[in-house]
Amino acid sequence: MRPRSQIITHLFLLSFLYHRPSVALSSHANFTALCEDIRHSMIITDPSLAYNPDFVCGRPYAPDRNPSLPIRIPLTECMQKCPGYDPSNRSVLSQWVGPLVGFLLPALAFVISIPRPFRMWRKDDRFAQHGFLGYLWLFVALLLMALDTVIWIIVVFALAGPLIVGALHEAFIDHAVLDVVEELRTGVNARTALTFTFVGSLEPKAGNLSTEISDDIVHSLHAREKLRAMLALLPSYGSRVGLPIVFYLGASAYTLFDAGSKLGDNDTAHAIAFGLWYGVIVIAATVNCSVLGVDNPASLEAIFFEYVSHIPWGPKPWNFYDSLFQPVWLWDRARVFQKWADELGDNLDPRIKSSILSRSWKFVWCIVAAFLISVPCALACYVSYSTPEAGFGCRSVIHLVYATSQIILILGWFYFSDLIHQNIDHGLVYHVGKIAMYCLCGLTVVVGGMxxxxxxxxxxxxxxFRNCICKAALSYLANYDGALVQVAIDTQAHRDSWRYWRAFGITGICVIAGISIVGWCYQVRTRSRCKTLIEQL
Structure with missing residues (x-):
């Protein structure tokens, strides 16, 4: 195979689109056997190497042993002898159990806490059937539920940037509303503003909610009691993400501690990197749990019981909540806030409307969201980058591309949340720009995010990822000159890279813990302020 053809081969290997999957996706590569072949060839050239106890292949790390000597092979020869990849071994737990427990399973606990307006239709009424059909539908429903959860994990991870910036913007609006209410103290505007903080996360037209809050809360003689009840509907920080964060940080700390006994194991290093990368989901869940918006609208119906009893229609089968009132996506709440401002009219203080439309503050939260996304991605990228062979390999590039895609999506959020809400003449330039941004964001979601x-x-x-080109580094794709693949493990370079695993792993744990503490403190303080203001109405 010619070198240029080999380049194309391994590029398509990484994208699952190679035109010869029987070769590129072959799982018959064995780098331990390849290492032994190269070792025997080197012994033939230099027989003295046979007496060196450190000239071995596949020897795991032990603190009382010297590191193994490097054994390298040219990249072209490696791809000829091992054109596929070395699959994960079920008996080697660090190859698949470590990543699975370290970042994939904890993600499940966090994505559940993030509100969403849809779910897969499971036809819950089928559970009432007796006999075989009931058990059969239970099995089908379990499969649908698992698929639904996986899809939601994918959505949250692929769109983490807009989710985070949307939640940050909502938290800012909550803070601005409470500042205004502290000045107003009482009156219709104060009651309207406090109500807006709770129901602003819901679609105002669904269930005619905007009209109902005006009649049943703002102008009600029991407004204070109803607002107090709405505040009590919000789940605590600990019940939503507090306990999952403790387990996530504990598992990360244990993995990092255990990595000290596996210094020559690249799989352990990359498991640490992927655990740091999945910290993005932890940040998204943490920021989301710090806002005042009601996420479960079904519990809100108790406040409008007179109205709900006369509704002739119900929620759609694909709605996540069995309620007339429906939540909106976190990234879409900036638009919904403006709809609420229009619905509430003069009852909503103009300073709150100004905060909703503030372009400067939106840009600030875009920068903050980009920073929150970049930190775990940068830490993960550098751990993979520094793991031998040092350089931009497949894993580090994955982290880099993901961070870039999220920053683009954050800018897309700023573009749409700004233009949609401003009084702009929607001419040809606007529509062309809007179409271009839709295409760019869509391509970014598919290619960069998903x-x-x-x-x-x-x-x-x-x-x-255990293939020749990923072991050598992607920088050699354009030029194979000097490209070597390290096939030995527990070399001195592997042991030296431990300091990066430890330093950046500890940094990542501290960053996630710090963000979690800040989110918890913000939520407690905000709810305390809100409760005090409600009592003063």
Whole structure:
């Protein structure tokens, strides 16, 4: 195979689109056997190497042993002898159990806490059937539920940037509303503003909610009691993400501690990197749990019981909540806030409307969201980058591409949340720009977000990253000159890279813990302020 053809081969290996999957996706590569072949060849050239106890292949790390000597092979020869990948071994737990427990399972606990307006239709009424059909539908429903959860994990991970910036913007609006209410103290505007903080996360037209809050809360003689009840509907920080964060940080700390006994194991290093990368989901869940918006609208119906009893229609089968009132996506709440401002009219203080439309503050939260996304991605990228062979390999590039895609999506959020809400003449330039941004964001979601999130996770678990080009570094794709693949393990370079695992792993744990504490403190303080203001009405 010619070198240029080999370049194309391994590029398509990483994208699952290679035209000869029987070769590129072959799981028959064995780098331990390849190492032994190269070792025997080197012994033939230099017989003295046979008496060196450190000239071995596949020897795991032991603190009382010297590091193994490096054994390298040219990249072209490696791809000829091992054109596929070395699959994860079920008996080697660090190859698949470590990543699975370290980042994939904890993600499940966090994505459940993030509100969403849809779910897969499971036809819950089928559970009332007796006999075989009831058990059969239970099995089908379990499969649908598992698929629904996986899809939601993918959505959250692929769109983490807009989710985070949307939640940050909502938290800012909550803070601005409470500042205004502290000045107003009482009156219709104060009651309207406090009500807006709770129901602003819901669609105002669904169930005619905007009209009902005006009649049943703002102008009610029992407004204070109803607002107090709405505040009590919000789940605590600990019940939503507090306990999952403790387990996540504990598992990360244990993995990092255990890595000290596996210094020559690249799989352990990359498991640490992927655990740091999945910290993005932890940040998204933490920021989301710090806002005052009601996420479960079904519990809100008790406040409007007179109205709900006369509704002739119900929620759609695909709605996540069995309620007339429906939540909106976190990234879409900036638009919904403006709809609420229009619905509430003069009852909503103009300073709150100004905060909703503030372009400067939106840009500030875009920068903050980009920073929150970049930190775990940068830490994960550098751990993979520094793991031998040092350089931008497949894993580090995955982290880099993902961070870039999220920053683009954050800018897309700023573009749409700004133009939609401003009084702009929607001429040809606007529509062309809007179409271009839709295409760019859509391409970014598919290629940058979903491919890196789904593809990167699957390739890490399955072992697709254990191929020649990923071991050598992607910088050699354009030029094979000097490209070598390290096939020995527990070399001095592997042991030296431990300091990066430890330093950046500890940094990542501290960052996630710090963000979690800040989110918890913000939520407690905000709810305390809100409760005090409600009592003063």
């Amino acid at each position: 491919f890196t999130a789904i593809g990167g996770t699957v390739m890490q678990l399955v072992g697709l």
